[in-house]
Amino acid sequence: MKKKDNLFKDGNFNDLPFSFNEEVTEVFEDMIDRSVPGYESSLRLIKDLSEHYFQSDTNCYDLGCSLGASSLSLLEGIGKRKGQVIAIDNSSAMISESKIRFSNFIKTGKIKFLEQDINNAQINTASIIVINFVLQFLETEKREILLTKIFQGMKEGGILILSEKIHFDNNLRNQKIYRMYDRFKLKNGYSEMEISAKRDSLEGVLVTDLEFFHVQRLNRIGFKNIRKVMSNLNFITLVAER
Template identity: 45%
Template sequence: MTSKDSIYANKQPIEDFSFDARVVEVFPDMIQRSVPGYTTIVSTMGKLAGQYAQNNSNIYDLGCSLGAVTLTMRRNINKENCQIIALDNSEPMIERCKLHLEGFRSDIPVDVRLGDITQCKIENASVVVLNFTLQFIPKEKRQALLEQIFQGLKPGGILLLSEKFRGENEQANELLIDLHHDFKRANGYSELEISQKRTAIENVMQPETLSSHLTRMQNIGFSQTQVWYQCFNFCSLIAIK
């Protein structure tokens, strides 16, 4: 049974958010109640991976957390000689991810690794996933990471990128934030929880505008980039090499 996220329910000194053991315990509840459409995003990523995976290739889940995307990709991919490489820099996440994966049988091997995704060598890849991961990478390292992914993708390979993004101007951004906070209230978060979580995460997660993501993909060399899901200030896109 999933534990309920009550990390910020009581007034407390606020430290920068991290994916520590406390968060791991409540992560499924936290993500469902905080990210609109998360279930749809994860299941569709599995279907897209099944569609674009190539024989004899690597599939990367960068920032795999508890392995939700890895599991759905493994269920949907039916190509020969594929392996999934799941990477995260949170040791508690990786340990729990291994337990989750052991609960399901599959012919597709998964290599679960603890490490820094900016240092991960991407090679012979047909699918690479960054599911709400890039936003936690320092801004100055994002271009190099995406270029590295592009170089490591086979022709016809895809990058699946989900992000929380900023509105194109201050008024649009405040509108999106208000809509998201209403979503969290509707899912049972209090004003204190919303406020304290926002404070904890603002130094750790630095969202960019959607247009900046699209422009960067084009400049890196992806032949096409398409937003396939958006709700408030959350989106998911596919970039094809």
């Protein structure tokens, strides 16, 4: 049973910026399910794409893995083929909990969890790299550096699966979609107060880019066949090939 996310029920009373600490780790699955439209579909997509694009004897990376939901999709997609999932997160609470949950897979060598800043990650011989709702948390000037490192560590024919929250350049469209997004969260049981307190705590922590900007940056780095494979309100998933 997922533990219910009530973290902002009384507002952001200590006025601290959002962080992936122990309290968030405890309720994370419920939080992401109720806050990210299409999250479950993104996990299915990762499984389906890795079934198709995984190359035997290569690595898969799950950058910003949290509790390993995308890692599990990668493991399911790879199946019995030879290869390893390398799951990285800089939250010690997330990595400790993941190591418990995945202890059987860890023993087989199919996956390893690293507590590390993904900006410092070594990426090599990768056929699938997942960065599912994570790039948005990096300092903006570090995003292209990381994506370039990802590109360089990928095998020819490998893919990057990138999911992100975005904003729109048209103000009216932005307001409309963000209002619909608030309604999505209201329907999922969050109160107006919780929505606004979480928004305040994420200010400056989660910084979105335009979809166009994402595509342009991937192009600039050298990725090809960049396509949007999913879009739900202000959330998108892009796939880009090396």
